[in-house]
Amino acid sequence: MASIRRILKFVVIALALLPSLFPIYWMVMTAFKPHDEWVTKEAILFTTRPTYENFLILFNPEATSYVSFTAIRTSIYHALYNSLILSIGGTILALVVGTLAAYAMSRFRAGGDVMPQLILMFRMMPPIAAMIPITIMYSAFRWVDTHQGLIVTYGLFNLPFVVWLMKSFFDDVPREVDEAAFVDGWSYWGTFTRVVLPLTYTGLAVTGLFIYILTWSDFLVVLLLTNVRADTIPIFLANYSTAYGELYGPLAATGTFAIIPPVVIGLAIQRYLVRGFTFGAIKR
């Protein structure tokens, strides 16, 4: 009886995971398929002739002959470099500003009751509504197609998430911890950085990863604010939708490559994700 329930449970979990995991499987598999297999009509579930040709196109388009009919001449390095700089920069900016704001709101009720709502409202607006004025503004002080312009935009756009997430994590740290530190003689800044912030590392990790993934996969902002110098992987991806058709092989290879950084970061901070963050701080 118990084993039947166990099996049933696994079947249900497998079914639930299928819609999200199968596309990833398909992408990874396609990335390793030879040209004739990803242009063919029938679906090939598992390739028997794996090749790294598709990846070669990403890193060294000149050396590959078989896509010579395409206009692809740029390698992924530039886009990868930009993507890393922009998403890490944007994430750090949002985290620093947002965490400070969240602490002020959680502990000193900065901005009263209205401020958190206002910040949230900012995010409810469709990003495109803000993007047009930002683009015009940036062109005025020549920030279009620059790293700093995009980092500031990403920082700004993701600030509401950071503020709300971090505020809830700070709210979970008992106020008495701050007060104890304050009585001990720590300054406000010392209390924040040395005592309270370390208790929210889990929250910081979760928030950071969340923002990082959002920024890493952004298309809209970077499409509007870049020309050639600051384009990122999502923009680079669009290169493979060519006049000669969709180049599914290189597309899949880029996608496979693009999920590596978030996964690596996710694994690196995993111990913070799983550890109960105020575990044992107080008697409940």
Add this chain to the structure above:
Amino acid sequence: MDAVTVKGLTKKFGNKTVLDNLSFECRDKEFLCFLGRPGAGKTTLLRTIAGLEKIDEGEVQIRGRRVNDVIPSERDIAMVFQNLALYTGWTVYDNIASPLRAHKVPKNGIKKSVAEVAKLLRIEHLLERTPVTASGGEKQRIAIARALVRRPQVFLMDEPLSNLDALLRLNMRVELKRMQRELGQTIIYATPDQLEAMSMADRIGLLYKGVMHQLADPETIYSHPATKTVAGFIGSPSMNFIDGSVNYVGVKTVLDFGAFKLDISKYRSVVESEGSKSELTLGVRPENLKVTHEKTSPESIESLVIMEEPLGSETIIHVKIGDNLVKAIVPPTFETIYREKVWTDIDINKIHLLDPKSEKVIL
């Protein structure tokens, strides 16, 4: 010089007055205990002394220095919070060293002080671990060690034992008192537990709805309570109150309760000095009532047994006298059945008389 002096302290949260015009002083090396129900204002009082709450009126002095506008870390106080508020990310050593580091004490000094206080509180074996792995009693000691390490003028403790299990609480009670004596440390302590207060404190201040009803040593608070609140709060089970009217018959003064009468002629002068009230409340503790199966004296009052609570060393018995439900303590050997007729005697030397209007204890 007094360690802490509080004058006319008033604290409001919005329209609600949580501390109402409190004035008292805590002597040097005194263990002063504030006793009261949850919400009586004990925590707020400690927090105003610590400087974590601004006060609306009045003055707080520490060693004669007015500290109304002095920040907590410069008041030379330390506080143990009810939920302890340990820094879980740090080791126990770092937790205890925190106040010293914040005050930029040199490394060697920190090491020596932490070692000393850890030895005193018997937590040396924990120093390298984090508080997360410590037991309830150990966490308690870590919190106390952190507060103690700087040897503050005044030690504020907000219900520090309230979350420990019963046995551990008894042990910590003894240990706290031992520590306080050994170090000659001034402690201001808040608790809702009268046993804690009675057993540890040099003096007890009874707070009720932000008002200090009495501040006295445990013996005085027990035998000479100032108000009905104090009389009812201290002692377990609590004091019995029966309302009666006073008859002045010739040389005799008699309290008439309807169901029975009580001759209080020996307290006539007290009653007269309070203005010969026509109504008085009798207060008598359960331990000063004697319940027997047989009528032992002409004054014995007929009563009905309603319930008994055997506690092992003694039994609390609830009896009905007229319309009044009264609790009394009888020996554990006293056997009785529901609605049995018994006789109750009041120890006339140990009664209290209260003014029902002002709720002041006049005797």
